[in-house]
Amino acid sequence: MRRTGFFGVSLVRPWSWQAFVLGCVVVVVSAALQGICVALGAKLYFAAFLPSLFVLGLVAGAPAAVVAALFTIPLVWWAFIPPFFEFSALSSANADSINLFCLLAVLLIGLADLCRETIKIISRGGLKSPGESAATNPQ
Numbered sequence: 001m002r003r004t005g006f007f008g009v010s011l012v013r014p015w016s017w018q019a020f021v022l023g024c025v026v027v028v029v030s031a032a033l034q035g036i037c038v039a040l041g042a043k044l045y046f047a048a049f050l051p052s053l054f055v056l057g058l059v060a061g062a063p064a065a066v067v068a069a070l071f072t073i074p075l076v077w078w079a080f081i082p083p084f085f086e087f088s089a090l091s092s093a094n095a096d097s098i099n100l101f102c103l104l105a106v107l108l109i110g111l112a113d114l115c116r117e118t119i120k121i122i123s124r125g126g127l128k129s130p131g132e133s134a135a136t137n138p139q
């Protein structure tokens with residue numbers, strides 16, 4: 001179920017149901033935070049979702065983060081892009097916001113996956129050649 005941890009946070013197996021449930025929870029919490037930001041007058045539609053996608057990719061893996069990102073796009077279009085709570089034609093600025101979110105989501109999820117693999121390597125003791133210890137200097 002759970003794997004090695006990083007700073008006390010357990011890493012969830014990437015294709016497990018727990019990872020996808022965590023992804024849904026992260027999207028709901030991010031939507032609530034984004035709703036507060038919109039109520040305060042912010043026009044950045046995806047601001048709360050990008051950091052949460054990185055953390056989700058780090059903790060639950062890339063598949064859950066990708067599903068969360070794909071779920072985020074229609075949610076933001078419906079709930080946060082005016083007119084609120086209805087799907088309407090996107091302006092070019094709104095379409096550019098969605099395209100930029102997709103680009104940043106791909107980059108952040110990829111970075112989170114690299115960090116996740118690094119955490120696994122470090123928790124196993126690092127990269128060592130067979131027959132060589134970490135204390136030896138090959139020079």
